[in-house]
Amino acid sequence: MAVLRPFDKLPTLNSGILLLVGPDEALQQRLSETILQEKRDFNINVHLATSLPLPPERDHLRPRIDLIVFMIDIKSKYSLKKVERSLAHVDASFFLGKVCFLVTGVGRVNACSVEMNAVCKLGEAYCSPVLFCELELEDTRVATAQRLVRMLRICAGHIPGVSALSFVSLMRKSDDD
Amino acid sequence: SSNGSGGPRRLSRALPFGRSHGRLGVSSSGRLIVPAPSSQEKADPQKTAFLLRKAWTLYSVTPLYRFRRGRLRDYARLLGAFIAAEKQKGLAVEVGVELDIKVALSSLADLRGSELDQDALLVQLSSRSQASSKNSEDKVVWSGWFCSVFGDDLSENVPEHFTCLPLFLTHGAESYTSLVGSWFQKTFDCCFRRLAISPLNLSWMVAMWAGCKLDRAASAVELVFSVPRLAQPLDISYAIHPEDAKALWDTVQKTPGEITQEEVDVFMDCLYAHFHRHFKIHLSAAKLVKVSTGIASAQCDGIVKILHSQYLPGVLMLLTELAISQIQ
Numbered sequence: 001m002a003v004l005r006p007f008d009k010l011p012t013l014n015s016g017i018l019l020l021v022g023p024d025e026a027l028q029q030r031l032s033e034t035i036l037q038e039k040r041d042f043n044i045n046v047h048l049a050t051s052l053p054l055p056p057e058r059d060h061l062r063p064r065i066d067l068i069v070f071m072i073d074i075k076s077k078y079s080l081k082k083v084e085r086s087l088a089h090v091d092a093s094f095f096l097g098k099v100c101f102l103v104t105g106v107g108r109v110n111a112c113s114v115e116m117n118a119v120c121k122l123g124e125a126y127c128s129p130v131l132f133c134e135l136e137l138e139d140t141r142v143a144t145a146q147r148l149v150r151m152l153r154i155c156a157g158h159i160p161g162v163s164a165l166s167f168v169s170l171m172r173k174s175d176d177d
Numbered sequence: 178s179s180n181g182s183g184g185p186r187r188l189s190r191a192l193p194f195g196r197s198h199g200r201l202g203v204s205s206s207g208r209l210i211v212p213a214p215s216s217q218e219k220a221d222p223q224k225t226a227f228l229l230r231k232a233w234t235l236y237s238v239t240p241l242y243r244f245r246r247g248r249l250r251d252y253a254r255l256l257g258a259f260i261a262a263e264k265q266k267g268l269a270v271e272v273g274v275e276l277d278i279k280v281a282l283s284s285l286a287d288l289r290g291s292e293l294d295q296d297a298l299l300v301q302l303s304s305r306s307q308a309s310s311k312n313s314e315d316k317v318v319w320s321g322w323f324c325s326v327f328g329d330d331l332s333e334n335v336p337e338h339f340t341c342l343p344l345f346l347t348h349g350a351e352s353y354t355s356l357v358g359s360w361f362q363k364t365f366d367c368c369f370r371r372l373a374i375s376p377l378n379l380s381w382m383v384a385m386w387a388g389c390k391l392d393r394a395a396s397a398v399e400l401v402f403s404v405p406r407l408a409q410p411l412d413i414s415y416a417i418h419p420e421d422a423k424a425l426w427d428t429v430q431k432t433p434g435e436i437t438q439e440e441v442d443v444f445m446d447c448l449y450a451h452f453h454r455h456f457k458i459h460l461s462a463a464k465l466v467k468v469s470t471g472i473a474s475a476q477c478d479g480i481v482k483i484l485h486s487q488y489l490p491g492v493l494m495l496l497t498e499l500a501i502s503q504i505q
Contacts, residue, residue, distance in 0.1 A: 023462070026406070075376075075405075077445075078462035110373040110477070111464060113380075115438055 002053045005091040006098055009064035015043040016156035017063050018148065022071030023050050023082045027104060027135055031071075034145040042158060044149070052086035066156040067098055067164075069148060074105045074114045080122075087126065097164030098155050099128040102144070107134035127168055222486050224287055227320075229486060233346035234354070235372035235479040237500035238323060240331070240339035241365035246296070249282040252364070256280045259360045260302070260353075279303050279315060290327035290494055295340055297324035302353055319349030321357055326493040331501045343500040344493070345369060346481075372479040372500055376465035382475050382495065383468035384441045387419070388426035389488055395471025398422040400448070402463035413463060415452060419471055 004019075018035070020028045025048065032046040045063065054062070068090065073079045083101075090099065101123055105111070123130035133144040155164045257280040264278075281301045288297035299322045303315035323342035325332065332341045347354045358369045374382075387398045397416040404411040429444050430436065449460045467476045472488045475481045483492050
């Protein structure tokens, strides 16, 4: 089916499934490698896609997705457009804490093609956290991977007492002018 | 407000052309009020003619401490002595010909926007070759000027004894620029930084300038993109007939004299869509590095050329804004 739903399949035992969506394949590859190098006590599967919807032929082989990370490169307006179009193919119930936006390339503001306001508004409109990072540098890439693994653990239900809904309640604006 | 070339330790969320507190009508939604083209009676076009059709390299400058407008002759003398001393030390500024550098500092009253703006300051280095006769004309080898056009955001909040001229434009050899820059830094405790223009800011500029009315036939509106991460670097040049570009902008802009981020986005998206329809290339994934219109042209490494005196204040206002946001 064309729309991704969070609970239409059974969960995989002791696993967390992460889906990275964004047009920059090389960057996705690097991030997923860093994620898989993280020390953890559960299996992580990282699926990569340049856009949604995912090809329907392989749908029966695909496991249940726990967390979708939409990757937007501030150097590329095209990545923002692609992500915006992909959002239509995600069921509304995913946006209860199981989606986040990852804005990459923020170390180079002088090469910025995307307006920050637009990205923050996107996060607000879809009730999902917006993380800013710079994946070209190893330190921040590792830190970002750690953050995503922690979020994935919560979204996959491995932390008792904490569900993905907690992310939504933490979405308060920190700098209310 | 950002550390562009170094590490990404400090994240920047600066809005181009405007901060959240209103300034010249710029609200947090990113709306810009454009000043009307200057009437000829106010500004003497002869005085500012030398600014046109030259490629100026842009810098942002922090406020100058204890700069006295009345001491321009003294400053010129001191700067001349400094340059001569540096040449003595062996810092070759010009290979071959031995040149005697004369320094002239002057004020330009016409290049300002609001009441709070200071008069622009022009620095010119001219040479008289020792071989030529005494009556020969001095040749200007380097010029630079400090200015502030509607730089109220900086001027309002500056403490006493500081002069705000945040935009510095130079034309001439880089060696002279660094000499003049180091003298100013030492004398007035200020800081110079090369001004970079992001693709986002360049798209604002091309949208604004393409929409300006020009009486005579203007040159094409040109956008140059560089495509990253290819085995062979690729540059794409996209030229649009100026009347078509103006017609497109006129359909997009809702309120004359006011520009919003949404309007700039729609304008650029139309251009990208048109290009994609013909060439199947997504220009929105490439990096916009240079824009060129009949009014002015600008490059991402901070080099501008202004072609039309009528719109000089408008262009300088944008550049002043960029310089201020780089300082803060």
